[in-house]
Amino acid sequence: xxxxxxxxxxxxxxxxxxxxxxxxxxxxxxxxxxxxxxxxxxxxxxxxxxxxxxxxxxxxxxxxxxxxxxxxxxxxxxxxxxxxxxxxxxxxxxxxxxxxxxxxxxxxxxxxxxxxxxxxxxxxxxxxxxxxxxxxxxxxxxxxxxxxxxxxxxxxxxxxxxxxxxxxxxxxxxxxxxxxxxxxxxxxxxxxxxxxxxxxxxxxxxxxxxxxxxxxxxxxxxxxxxxxxxxxxxxxxxxx
Amino acid sequence: xxxxxxxxxxxxxxxxxxxxxxxxxxxxxxxxxxxxxxxxxxxxxxxxxxxxxxxxxxxxxxxxxxxxxxxxxxxxxxxxxxxxxxxxxxxxxxxxxxxxxxxxxxxxxxxxxxxxxxxxxxxxxxxxxxxxxxxxxxxxxxxxxxxxxxxxxxxxxxxxxxxxxxxxxxxxxxxxxxxxxxxxxxxxxxxx
Numbered sequence: 001x002x003x004x005x006x007x008x009x010x011x012x013x014x015x016x017x018x019x020x021x022x023x024x025x026x027x028x029x030x031x032x033x034x035x036x037x038x039x040x041x042x043x044x045x046x047x048x049x050x051x052x053x054x055x056x057x058x059x060x061x062x063x064x065x066x067x068x069x070x071x072x073x074x075x076x077x078x079x080x081x082x083x084x085x086x087x088x089x090x091x092x093x094x095x096x097x098x099x100x101x102x103x104x105x106x107x108x109x110x111x112x113x114x115x116x117x118x119x120x121x122x123x124x125x126x127x128x129x130x131x132x133x134x135x136x137x138x139x140x141x142x143x144x145x146x147x148x149x150x151x152x153x154x155x156x157x158x159x160x161x162x163x164x165x166x167x168x169x170x171x172x173x174x175x176x177x178x179x180x181x182x183x184x185x186x187x188x189x190x191x192x193x194x195x196x197x198x199x200x201x202x203x204x205x206x207x208x209x210x211x212x213x214x215x216x217x218x219x220x221x222x223x224x225x226x227x228x229x230x231x232x233x234x235x236x237x238x239x240x
Numbered sequence: 241x242x243x244x245x246x247x248x249x250x251x252x253x254x255x256x257x258x259x260x261x262x263x264x265x266x267x268x269x270x271x272x273x274x275x276x277x278x279x280x281x282x283x284x285x286x287x288x289x290x291x292x293x294x295x296x297x298x299x300x301x302x303x304x305x306x307x308x309x310x311x312x313x314x315x316x317x318x319x320x321x322x323x324x325x326x327x328x329x330x331x332x333x334x335x336x337x338x339x340x341x342x343x344x345x346x347x348x349x350x351x352x353x354x355x356x357x358x359x360x361x362x363x364x365x366x367x368x369x370x371x372x373x374x375x376x377x378x379x380x381x382x383x384x385x386x387x388x389x390x391x392x393x394x395x396x397x398x399x400x401x402x403x404x405x406x407x408x409x410x411x412x413x414x415x416x417x418x419x420x421x422x423x424x425x426x427x428x429x430x431x432x
Binding site for chain 2 (some may be wrong): 017022023047052053060064
């Protein structure tokens, strides 16, 4: 007749299995052994559990332990989660050719937009140049009429169209910095406090020589090597 | 035939100086007593010695056996006492005796005292029954048994792996072993 250890109020199953596997603390082990020596119910209970445990133990030792440990080999490439693989997974529903076509179209649109913006800047520059050229040619013609055919007058005639064109050029406001202006004409930034003193010096020097035309650029002569609009006028005067 | 007699009858015959009767008792119980001693001592060599001492003590005390208790309980008590005695002896023994024992000796399982030449195939059948019994356990019980017996994990390691309280792991193992015992008892595993 089996006696349940729960009914006898003896040691718990936790303590029993812990003792069986040698995982009981020394003090608890001594208590358990002392009880085991005096309690038949716990002895029988321990024996029953030991039978089952030993059957499993015997089975493991006899059938499993002699088996050779399998060698695991990985054949083929190990799939890695690369950026392209992740991208492929995201775009999986979309065919590859469609994705390529979209990319091509987007690149084309971007290129067209870039070209158009470049053309716009060139057109704006070309619009200003003809206007100035027209003013210049008008001034030349007027001067020529005044001076006479065949004679070249380098000096600015007060009140002439030439002088008016120069004044217009001097009043011409510089374009903002974010414009895609051709590099041939450098737009001057608004003169800051730094440049004012230099400008005054330059201006004072320039004022001595009345033949020097007002400049668009506010840079000093040594720094600025860009094409000056006023110099263009000078060249035009000498050429024609 | 002695095989058809009960344990108590065999003891009576053994008391009457029938040597074969006691031999039958030994053949019936040596494996179970070995399992009990292994559970007490944790080492096969020590368990083997304890089994030997148990049956020697039982033979010497046949006359003191009272019929009010079962032979199994009687043998269990003798085995437990022998194991406790051996444990006390080991505690007082010098460590040099413990160092002499090797793992290889500990790992080798020696067949019970009454092994017969035909036991190999019968042992295979027995293992098949044990395997079925283990597989028939609920998953939460089976995994604890396999972790303990096959992977030789400690209770704390099983607790950490399964993220269960320590007491729950022990309770599950106890319940699993009890259920296994019921299943295996229903099938005659002992060699007749």
